[in-house]
Amino acid sequence: MRLYLIGMPGAGKTTLGRALATFYGVPFIDLDEEIVRREGRSVAAIFSKEGEAYFREREAAALHAVLAQYPKLVLATGGGTPCFHQNLDLLLATGLTLYLAVPVEELVRRLGRAAAARPLLASLPDQQALETRLRETLAARERFYTRAPLQCAAAGCSVENIQRLILHYQTTA
Ligand SMILES: Nc1ncnc2c1ncn2[C@@H]1O[C@H](COP(=O)(O)OP(=O)(O)OP(=O)(O)O)[C@@H](O)[C@H]1O
Numbered sequence: 658m659r660l661y662l663i664g665m666p667g668a669g670k671t672t673l674g675r676a677l678a679t680f681y682g683v684p685f686i687d688l689d690e691e692i693v694r695r696e697g698r699s700v701a702a703i704f705s706k707e708g709e710a711y712f713r714e715r716e717a718a719a720l721h722a723v724l725a726q727y728p729k730l731v732l733a734t735g736g737g738t739p740c741f742h743q744n745l746d747l748l749l750a751t752g753l754t755l756y757l758a759v760p761v762e763e764l765v766r767r768l769g770r771a772a773a774a775r776p777l778l779a780s781l782p783d784q785q786a787l788e789t790r791l792r793e794t795l796a797a798r799e800r801f802y803t804r805a806p807l808q809c810a811a812a813g814c815s816v817e818n819i820q821r822l823i824l825h826y827q828t829t830a
């Protein structure tokens with residue numbers, strides 16, 4: 658199993674990815690955590706000290722390294738991973754990519770105050786501004802996310818549903 662989860666911040670990539678890796682008996686890797694480990698500092702610190710372009714370079718490098726290291730894995734990508742440096746082509750060519758499509762209203766509910774720790778969502782004055790930022794971000798990213806061969810809508814994003822979706826895909830593809 659080489660499963661890659663993509664989607665917006667708060668879509669559940671880390672939470673579902675961990676559970677799916679346990680189910681399939683393969684390592685779970687969270688790309689943000691991998692970048693933090695390799696760089697020795699937080700995502701927020703990398704963004705604020707070096708800027709986004711540097712982060713995207715390190716993100717692409719970490720993605721290549723992880724994919725080379727693990728023949729089997731479930732990978733939770735960062736929210737922006739598929740949208741930079743041909744990362745999406747690499748994902749599509751090397752494993753099964755699943756887009757967790759969660760509506761913005763639900764993302765706002767889930768992210769709440771935790772948005773402050775996320776560089777691209779930090780320093781927004783209120784929930785309305787967070788919602789606007791998420792809508793703009795999703796509008797720009799949807800053309801990347803929707804290239805995934807597997808897509809799961811919010812209500813269906815349980816571990817069990819995803820297992821069924823994957824099984825159906827594997828038996829019909
Ligand atoms: N299926 C779900 N139903 C309800 N809440 C969920 C679900 N999946 C995740 N959550 C909650 O939403 C929040 C965000 O989840 P998670 O950190 O897994 O998202 P993510 O896609 O990894 O986000 P990021 O891109 O910021 O790393 C967490 O508080 C988590 O408990």
Ligand SMILES: O=C(O)C1=C[C@@H](O)[C@@H](O)[C@H](O)C1
Pocket residue numbers: 665666689700734735736737738775776777
């Ligand atoms: O949506 C994004 O662009 C990001 C999401 C996070 O997972 C981190 O990768 C970082 O904060 C950037």
Ligand SMILES: [Mg+2]
Pocket residue numbers: 670671672687689733
């Ligand atoms: Mg995550």
